[in-house]
Amino acid sequence: MKTNSFKARLKARQQQIGIWSMLASCNVLEVLTQSSYDWVLIDSEHAPNDVPMVLEQLRTVAQGDMPALVRPVVNDTIIIKRMLDIGAQTLIIPMVDTADDARRAVAAMRYPPLGIRGVSAGTRANRYGRDADYFAQVDNETCLVVQIESAAGLGNIEEIAAVDGVDALFVGPSDLAAALGHLGDNKHPDVQKQIHAARERCHAAGKPIGILMPDAELAAEYTRSGFDFVAITTDITLLRSGAEAALRNLAESTRQGV
């Protein structure tokens, strides 16, 4: 079975810088995976991605060495099974509020007797039955990251981090800001305080933690402060800011008569 380099670096506590893809496009992923990020996230929670589309994007990413993380739309046993069967090795599950939520996600990741994942001997994940070691290795090479992005999730960080089978936690800053009464204001001091507290509490509980932050200053602060994996931008942010910058540059050059 293919080694999960994201999980290996996570376990070695090597910081990893990632990029977040929401444009649901193989072309975009081809551009991103030819860059030097440590990981790329294929989103299907807030992107128009369903299972066959994620499959094609995984195939695109697999042309290079960059590990792909996939975010399913919801913490659901069947959706998790389908994402694993198409070859996603690392899943980030949104809205995990309690240890029970985390245990449900773990059970969906694992085959019986440890969990409830349905078995197929012939999927893309096991190279259509060619990976003889798949069932023996699957728990070592799959990786479960759970998102903390609600007041309840914040309250339960230690219990969630303690769940066997949870490899890492991940802060969703936008949802967390909303849950704390600061919708759209991720930079609010209360939100920032809770984000850093989440990092400290998660580390005290012995688990790595990641975050997404397209703001360069905050991303640098999170990286410096020891978040284990940080997505520092998204494809939408890059396209939007690049498009607007090109117009501004043209206006500036025109004004200067360049």
Ligand SMILES: O=C(O)C(=O)C[C@H](O)[C@@H](O)CO
């Ligand atoms: O709450 C968050 O922040 C996240 O979970 C990430 C966002 O969903 C991502 O789509 C960027 O907008």
